[in-house]
Amino acid sequence: MADKTIVITRFDPDKDQAPRKQEYKVPCEPDWKVLDAINFIKDELDGSVAHRWSCRMAVCGSCGMMVNGEPKLTCKTSINDYGDRVDIEPLANFPIVRDLVVDLDGFMHKFQSVKPWIIRAKEKAADPIAARAALHPVKGTYSQSADQLATFKQFSMCINCMLCYAACPVVANEPEFLGPAAIALGHRYNMDSRDEGQGERNEIFRGEGTVFSCSYANECSEVCPKNVDPAAAVNQAKFGAVIDWAKNLVLPRGGA
Amino acid sequence: MNVFRHDIVIVGGGGAGLRAAIEAAENHPNASIALVSKVYPMRSHTVSAEGGAAAVAREDDNLELHGFDTVKGSDFLGDQDCIVYFVEQAPKELALLENWGCPFSRNEDGSVATRAFGGMTTKRTWYAADKIGFHMLHALFQHSMRFPNIVRYDEYFVSKLLVDGGRCNGVAALDIRTGEYCTILGRAVILTTGGGGKIFPFTTNGTIKTADGMALAYRAGVPLKDMEFVQYHPTGLPGTGILITEATRGEGGYLKNNKGERFLVDYDYGVGKKAELGPRDMISRAIVQEIEAGRGFEGAYGAYVHLDLTHLGAEVINTKLPFVRELAKTYVGVDPITTPIPIRPVVHYMMGGVDTNIHGATTLPGLYAAGETACVSINGANRLGSNSLTECLVFGAAAARHAMSFSKDSAAPNEKALVAQCEEEAGRVANLRGRKKGGEKISAIRRELNNVMEACCGVYREQTSMQTGVIATAQLRGRVADLRLEDSSKVFNTELITAMELQNMVEVAETIAVSAAHRKESRGAHTCKDYKGRDDSNYLYHTMTHHDPAGPRLGKKDVVLGKWIPEERKY
Numbered sequence: 001m002a003d004k005t006i007v008i009t010r011f012d013p014d015k016d017q018a019p020r021k022q023e024y025k026v027p028c029e030p031d032w033k034v035l036d037a038i039n040f041i042k043d044e045l046d047g048s049v050a051h052r053w054s055c056r057m058a059v060c061g062s063c064g065m066m067v068n069g070e071p072k073l074t075c076k077t078s079i080n081d082y083g084d085r086v087d088i089e090p091l092a093n094f095p096i097v098r099d100l101v102v103d104l105d106g107f108m109h110k111f112q113s114v115k116p117w118i119i120r121a122k123e124k125a126a127d128p129i130a131a132r133a134a135l136h137p138v139k140g141t142y143s144q145s146a147d148q149l150a151t152f153k154q155f156s157m158c159i160n161c162m163l164c165y166a167a168c169p170v171v172a173n174e175p176e177f178l179g180p181a182a183i184a185l186g187h188r189y190n191m192d193s194r195d196e197g198q199g200e201r202n203e204i205f206r207g208e209g210t211v212f213s214c215s216y217a218n219e220c221s222e223v224c225p226k227n228v229d230p231a232a233a234v235n236q237a238k239f240g241a242v243i244d245w246a247k248n249l250v251l252p253r254g255g256a
Numbered sequence: 257m258n259v260f261r262h263d264i265v266i267v268g269g270g271g272a273g274l275r276a277a278i279e280a281a282e283n284h285p286n287a288s289i290a291l292v293s294k295v296y297p298m299r300s301h302t303v304s305a306e307g308g309a310a311a312v313a314r315e316d317d318n319l320e321l322h323g324f325d326t327v328k329g330s331d332f333l334g335d336q337d338c339i340v341y342f343v344e345q346a347p348k349e350l351a352l353l354e355n356w357g358c359p360f361s362r363n364e365d366g367s368v369a370t371r372a373f374g375g376m377t378t379k380r381t382w383y384a385a386d387k388i389g390f391h392m393l394h395a396l397f398q399h400s401m402r403f404p405n406i407v408r409y410d411e412y413f414v415s416k417l418l419v420d421g422g423r424c425n426g427v428a429a430l431d432i433r434t435g436e437y438c439t440i441l442g443r444a445v446i447l448t449t450g451g452g453g454k455i456f457p458f459t460t461n462g463t464i465k466t467a468d469g470m471a472l473a474y475r476a477g478v479p480l481k482d483m484e485f486v487q488y489h490p491t492g493l494p495g496t497g498i499l500i501t502e503a504t505r506g507e508g509g510y511l512k513n514n515k516g517e518r519f520l521v522d523y524d525y526g527v528g529k530k531a532e533l534g535p536r537d538m539i540s541r542a543i544v545q546e547i548e549a550g551r552g553f554e555g556a557y558g559a560y561v562h563l564d565l566t567h568l569g570a571e572v573i574n575t576k577l578p579f580v581r582e583l584a585k586t587y588v589g590v591d592p593i594t595t596p597i598p599i600r601p602v603v604h605y606m607m608g609g610v611d612t613n614i615h616g617a618t619t620l621p622g623l624y625a626a627g628e629t630a631c632v633s634i635n636g637a638n639r640l641g642s643n644s645l646t647e648c649l650v651f652g653a654a655a656a657r658h659a660m661s662f663s664k665d666s667a668a669p670n671e672k673a674l675v676a677q678c679e680e681e682a683g684r685v686a687n688l689r690g691r692k693k694g695g696e697k698i699s700a701i702r703r704e705l706n707n708v709m710e711a712c713c714g715v716y717r718e719q720t721s722m723q724t725g726v727i728a729t730a731q732l733r734g735r736v737a738d739l740r741l742e743d744s745s746k747v748f749n750t751e752l753i754t755a756m757e758l759q760n761m762v763e764v765a766e767t768i769a770v771s772a773a774h775r776k777e778s779r780g781a782h783t784c785k786d787y788k789g790r791d792d793s794n795y796l797y798h799t800m801t802h803h804d805p806a807g808p809r810l811g812k813k814d815v816v817l818g819k820w821i822p823e824e825r826k827y
Contacts, residue, residue, distance in 0.1 A: 012745050013747055014745055015745070042751075047698065048751060052750075054295065054463050055462040056462065056498070057304060057462075057499070057587070058586065059579075060299045060300075060304070061298065097747065104410075108296070116401060117398050117399045118356060140348065141354040141355070144362055146362050148366075149362055156359050157387075159303075160298050185398075195357075
């Protein structure tokens, strides 16, 4: 067990003009994650600290924070990877709601804007339920090969922890930038063999503040705790959006 | 106070809640559906399910087999009409999930792949490597976004059901971000809030699993059913309780003792020839017995046994169980390709819950429930692995259909009366916020509750400790009304939420203890040292607990039998 000084950013909009720092002495066990130290503070030292967490197994995506200035999933990061003093702040590039809790409204809007669902051209004309019944005589599922699955699987692993937004230099300067996770998500559906919505999404990607705003700093992929590689998704999405645009020039309606 | 009006209100944004919302929104484009959750939907605990979701898919399988496996797994306490409906609906529901983009693993011919699971006769568990819950939740959430008539209330905590004239017509909800209460009205309400694993100290469940929906329904006069049946998953990581999926055994993993023996094979624990593919209740008992016989390993967090995957090889582990590898490396420092994983049984799932019929309807008109929060019951005394995600889909959709039809036929809510109830609730909670005059800390009471419940309702149970649990939980119910809180801020006051969650857990824990102490037999997950064997002549019924100021009042409900006659449960 090692005593560490954990420095937490505190901010209550009803009381504070600006965020301030508060220090806590925490006896950290050898196998603790950063989240365990924060939970110790919350349970034993100061019940007023506000943070989000749930699964503590690196899959719900709730507990992203800045740890010594870097975006980290706190349930996956060992506290003993750090020295005697650990600085914990809310995720960068987001408005603070309170303490370690940031405002996700902007992100949720971006997330929805890429149409993250399977789009079928035929469904527009026909009844979607009847169209589905015609898919497969027995089970109504699409056929998809392992190779087809592999083209998008990695991009479907995003847990929406938003570390990539906290790391992205473009988001820092241009808060409206669609950003890594949302682009990766749109691209994930574009690459899914079951989807026919590439045209709609590529139109979104050709808009302002989307894929072409990316400066390819690669910070997003470096901090991603799930190896989603959003930078690769953004790059592929740029290419897809350009090809689609070129096709539109040559062939009306993209040759469809 | 803000008042929001919808056709139906769904509380909980996990698998069951999202499925319900989609069902209602797709079939009723002009209806308005409120989806209220204390977390953003993608944080819901459905996200943590790993192994897969069950539905008949292969030529060598049929509905009859899935039905019988489920009935037998339930130790004949599951309702057979509900189970028949469940297995019939299951393939269609999973096909829809596939259509909506869930990245299921595939066979070589491009069809959806299935794997073996405990208690299932054949391969019928559809999977997405070892993250089915994550993919199912995200596919449902993303698909739900295409429906403009689903109105989300993210990070709103529901603390009371609003009931007037004998009908449930809305909820009192605290907007966590502002600290303000609002009234969310609907002509029907569906509870899909999950279970309450956090009642126990050692659980696979995330911190949000605090039995909220069960407590809401219970306080509104709806009975809870079969609460004594708490599932211990055989394989959790010591210390954290993090789930290591049953798919590890489905893919061929072994459980081994400190002599390196596959004890499920070498000693007669009655789990059958398939050994590691036995049902969860039996394997958890076998692990406890193996440890008590001195053949476990001693660790910092108590005794454990080994889950050995080393013979599966790197390729199988990396393609089919990559998340297991990530979890083992991150949380116990073990790479399963080369080293066995330490595991021990861990509280995972509550078979019991809000009493509903086959349509998800409760005894309170206008109130529905689905998923782990509900007890339909298809799981009886022991749930089979991979049935729960499918249950969320099948009964989430069913509850939505019936809630929508109920809402169309019912009169408009009495708004004035309901808002008055919500204002009263807001006043109660305002007094709890920052309540410095209180007696005890949240963490102290939670720790005590956890310890009481572990002693009361473990893998093996004893009459004396269950009786102690009954007395202790009743006492805790009094003490949890007098909490001491420090945070008087309105904005994102998580201490206040935690306090209300603890009150929910204590209330529900008491029903678990009372139900357990009353059932003097051993059935499924309820295994008593004092009463060996199942006693169908006296206990083939559902245990009902009704809310009463003096403590849970017990009742009975018949089990719906059918073509499968109760017999000795052997594997």
